Structures are given as C-alpha cells and as structure tokens.
Amino acid sequence: MREKISPNRLDRGFFKYQDEFENKALEVLRSGWYVLGKEVKSFEEEFAAYTGAKYCAGLASGLDALWIAFRVLGIGKGDEVIVQGNTYIASVMGITINGATPVFVEPDEYFNIDSAKIEEKISERTRAILVVHLYGQASNMEPIMEIARRHNLRVVEDCAQSHGAKFNGQMTGTFGDIGCFSFYPSKNLGAFGDAGAIVTSDVELDKAVRIFRNYGSEKRYYNKVVGANSRLDEIQAGFLRVRLSHMEELEREKQVLCQRYLEGIKNPLLKLPSIRDKSTHIWHQFVIRCKHRQALINYLEMNNIGSIIHYPIPPHLSEAYSYLGMGKGSLPITEEYADTVLSIPLYTGMTKEEQDYVIEKLNTFEVQP
Structure with missing residues (x-):
C-alpha cells in the first residue's frame, strides 16, 4: 500500500535546508544570548526590507501581533472593527481581546473581504478595518484603502498566510497602519515553533510595539505601560533568517x-x-x-x-x-x-x-x- 499523502509535511521543508538550519541552531546555542539579541535584530531588518515596510518588531506569535496591533492603536471597548466573516478565529480574537466588537462582512469569490460590502457596515463606532489576506492571496486593497481614507479609519492587515503576496506590486502588510504576521511552522515563512511579527512604517507605532512586547519597558525595570511578554526568541529568529534567504x-x-x-x-x-x-x-x-x-x-x-x-x-x-x-x-x-x-x-x-x-x-x- 502506498504511503499516505498528508495535507502538509513540515519535514521536507527542514531536510531541504537541513545543514543551514542545524548550523544556525548551533551558532545561536553557542552564542550564549537567547532573547532579543543579534538574530532578532537582523531578522527584523531583513524582514522589513523584504516587505518594504520601514520597521519590523518580532513577537511570540501571530495572535499576539493582532491583539497588540489593536492595543497600540488605542482600539477597545465601545469601538467596532470591520472584518470578513470567513477568517480563522484568531483574526477576530485580536479584536475582542481588546474589548472591541467585530462587525462581519461577507467574502468575495477570492475568499477575501468583499470591498463592495464594507461601507454599508460602517457606523459612528467604527474605528478600523481588519483585512485578512486569506490562503495566501492579496486582498483588493485599492478600494479598501480609499474607503478607510474617506472615513478616517485605521487599517490592520492580517498577513498570517500571505508572506510575499502583492497587490498591484506592493507587498501585503504595507498598505495599512500595521501588518501582522504569523510564522507558525506550516506558513510559507515558517519557524520551528510559535513566532510572529508586526511591520509598520510609522516610527511611533513601532516604538509602542517594542515597548509593549517587553513588559511595557523601554529601559529595563522602567515600565511605561502595562505590557506583555511577547518576544521572538533568538533561535526562531535564526531559523526564520535561513528560510527568508x-x-x-x-x-x-x-x-x-x-x-x-x-x-x-x-x-x-x-x-x-x-x-x-x-x-x-x-x-x-x-x-x-x-x-x-x-x-x-x-x-x-x-x-x-x-x-x-x-x-x-x-x-x-x-x-x-x-x-x-x-x-x-x-x-x-x-x-x-x-x-x-x-x-x-x-x-x-x-x-x-x-x-x-x-x-x-x-x-x-x-x-x-
């Protein structure tokens, strides 16, 4: 009997670059520095350059990227965020963890949010649109951004499945205020455990994310806000650098x-x-x-x-x-x-x-x- 063909196989992706991954693991282990070191800094710079964003902050997961994005944008209780109905539940959790309310819009034939149905869902409480580039295809960003500008709405992009996808030549994650990425092992750019990132071209948002991910601390033991522990670790950053190359x-x-x-x-x-x-x-x-x-x-x-x-x-x-x-x-x-x-x-x-x-x-x- 033939071997079963699985829907996904992560081992093939490892064996393809086995020597590079193993060498990188040893390099990080021998470095003696395992959290927020040179691997994270290098990955952040390389991934920002890859997407075309100015800044990238590595985080512990894609879900953390989503809820932290809305937190630093000041979106919470009493606010509404428009999102497509057919997304993974983590997209919606990014909204509701902050106390905001999701307002669902139907998808188009490409499995992404139907831009023609967004405007009818906008109310006086709407603060943002969460665009999910589902299954790896870029959403219809031109009309979405035009609607956001007209109604003065923030735009957050859920790029958990769209590393490298483009609309009209521009990378997903760089249209809105913040792009949220997951590097879960099954992603096209996958780590060997949980990992995520936020990209932005707004220096103040980038600074806020970096403070928030590290217990709300810009300087050790001096806490500006009640933050979280959501840091991309050195070994996962190293593995991501290998795969990104x-x-x-x-x-x-x-x-x-x-x-x-x-x-x-x-x-x-x-x-x-x-x-x-x-x-x-x-x-x-x-x-x-x-x-x-x-x-x-x-x-x-x-x-x-x-x-x-x-x-x-x-x-x-x-x-x-x-x-x-x-x-x-x-x-x-x-x-x-x-x-x-x-x-x-x-x-x-x-x-x-x-x-x-x-x-x-x-x-x-x-x-x-």
Missing part, C-alpha cells in the same frame, strides 16, 4: 505546484480557486470547493490522501462568539464557504508523482447515486 525559491516551487493543480484538475464537481487581477497568490493553501465535501473527504481517505477543512465553523457561529447573537443564516456566503471548502495536499518538497496521484484521484471522484 530562500523565499524566492520556495515561492516559485509553490507556484509551479499550484499551476499544475489548476491545469490538471478537470472534475466539474470541484471548483478551483480564482486569482484576482492585480493580486498575486503565494498559495499558503490550495483550496477547492465541493458541494459533496464529506463524500470527497471519505473518497480521498480511502485512497490514502489527506485533506483539511479551513475552516469548518466560521467565527460568528462558534461557541466563543455566541454572545454576538448571530445565528445560522446571518452570513450565508461565509457559511456556504465553511460547508464546501477543502484544502488539498500542498507542501515544500511535494513530488510530481505525489501530485499526479492526487490529481488523478480528484479527477475520478464521482458522487454515488
């Missing part, structure tokens, strides 16, 4: 794999992802849609192919946000996506033979009468 190659590999999927999958029961004009897609996930999803999952499992649903329960229907009082049917497009999306295998080091097998099985999927 290979991002062009890693992005190209994903592009080739996903182009083969787009050209090879021909089953009319499956809806393939679309790419927006002016946007680039870095393919954090390859997400198809199928009205017979559970039958498809069962069929793939029977053929030793794994898959993942991103995400089966939209935030507004989760138990965590039941207090918002939004029942089933309140966001029909979001809910339809939650019922039909499926991420198929995609990872660094995926072989042509593995992908050919996945394509073959997807093309022979049928719905039993």
Whole structure:
C-alpha cells in the first residue's frame, strides 16, 4: 500500500535546508544570548526590507501581533472593527481581546473581504478595518484603502498566510497602519515553533510595539505601560533568517505546484480557486470547493490522501462568539464557504508523482447515486 499523502509535511521543508538550519541552531546555542539579541535584530531588518515596510518588531506569535496591533492603536471597548466573516478565529480574537466588537462582512469569490460590502457596515463606532489576506492571496486593497481614507479609519492587515503576496506590486502588510504576521511552522515563512511579527512604517507605532512586547519597558525595570511578554526568541529568529534567504525559491516551487493543480484538475464537481487581477497568490493553501465535501473527504481517505477543512465553523457561529447573537443564516456566503471548502495536499518538497496521484484521484471522484 502506498504511503499516505498528508495535507502538509513540515519535514521536507527542514531536510531541504537541513545543514543551514542545524548550523544556525548551533551558532545561536553557542552564542550564549537567547532573547532579543543579534538574530532578532537582523531578522527584523531583513524582514522589513523584504516587505518594504520601514520597521519590523518580532513577537511570540501571530495572535499576539493582532491583539497588540489593536492595543497600540488605542482600539477597545465601545469601538467596532470591520472584518470578513470567513477568517480563522484568531483574526477576530485580536479584536475582542481588546474589548472591541467585530462587525462581519461577507467574502468575495477570492475568499477575501468583499470591498463592495464594507461601507454599508460602517457606523459612528467604527474605528478600523481588519483585512485578512486569506490562503495566501492579496486582498483588493485599492478600494479598501480609499474607503478607510474617506472615513478616517485605521487599517490592520492580517498577513498570517500571505508572506510575499502583492497587490498591484506592493507587498501585503504595507498598505495599512500595521501588518501582522504569523510564522507558525506550516506558513510559507515558517519557524520551528510559535513566532510572529508586526511591520509598520510609522516610527511611533513601532516604538509602542517594542515597548509593549517587553513588559511595557523601554529601559529595563522602567515600565511605561502595562505590557506583555511577547518576544521572538533568538533561535526562531535564526531559523526564520535561513528560510527568508530562500523565499524566492520556495515561492516559485509553490507556484509551479499550484499551476499544475489548476491545469490538471478537470472534475466539474470541484471548483478551483480564482486569482484576482492585480493580486498575486503565494498559495499558503490550495483550496477547492465541493458541494459533496464529506463524500470527497471519505473518497480521498480511502485512497490514502489527506485533506483539511479551513475552516469548518466560521467565527460568528462558534461557541466563543455566541454572545454576538448571530445565528445560522446571518452570513450565508461565509457559511456556504465553511460547508464546501477543502484544502488539498500542498507542501515544500511535494513530488510530481505525489501530485499526479492526487490529481488523478480528484479527477475520478464521482458522487454515488
């Protein structure tokens, strides 16, 4: 029996640059400095240059990046933040941890926030728009930024899945006031544990983030605010520097794999992802849609192919946000996506033979009468 093809494999990404990762680990371990040292400083400078932002502050996770972003922007109780309905719940937690209220907008056909539906949700309490570049494709930033300017709203970008994606030639994370990144191991730019960052071109916001991440302290034992302990550690920064140096190659590999999927999958029961004009897609996930999803999952499992649903329960229907009082049917497009999306295998080091097998099985999927 063939080895099961997993939806994601992190070991292949390690083995691809094994010597570099292991050498970097030893370098950091032998340095004797493990928190907020030269590796973090170098990564921050390199990642800021990569995105085109002026500043980058390394943090402990992508969720920390989100909630700290709204905290330093002064958004909290009594404020509303517009966000798409079909995102991962961490996006919404970044808003609600600060006491603010999420106001959900339906997604467009590209799985990102529908810019044409934002304005109708703006009220006198709206303070910001949270733009999520879901699955790796850049959102439609031109109209979003125009709306934000017209209504004097802050813009925070959730770039947890979009490292390197561009809209009209500009990197995600650099349009709004703050760009929030996760470097969770499964991301295109992944660490070997939890890690995150905030990028901005506003020197005051950057300073506020740096103070807040380190117990609210600018100078040791002199605390300006009640902050948090959210620091990117040296060894993860070192690993991220290794992977960042290979991002062009890693992005190209994903592009080739996903182009083969787009050209090879021909089953009319499956809806393939679309790419927006002016946007680039870095393919954090390859997400198809199928009205017979559970039958498809069962069929793939029977053929030793794994898959993942991103995400089966939209935030507004989760138990965590039941207090918002939004029942089933309140966001029909979001809910339809939650019922039909499926991420198929995609990872660094995926072989042509593995992908050919996945394509073959997807093309022979049928719905039993």
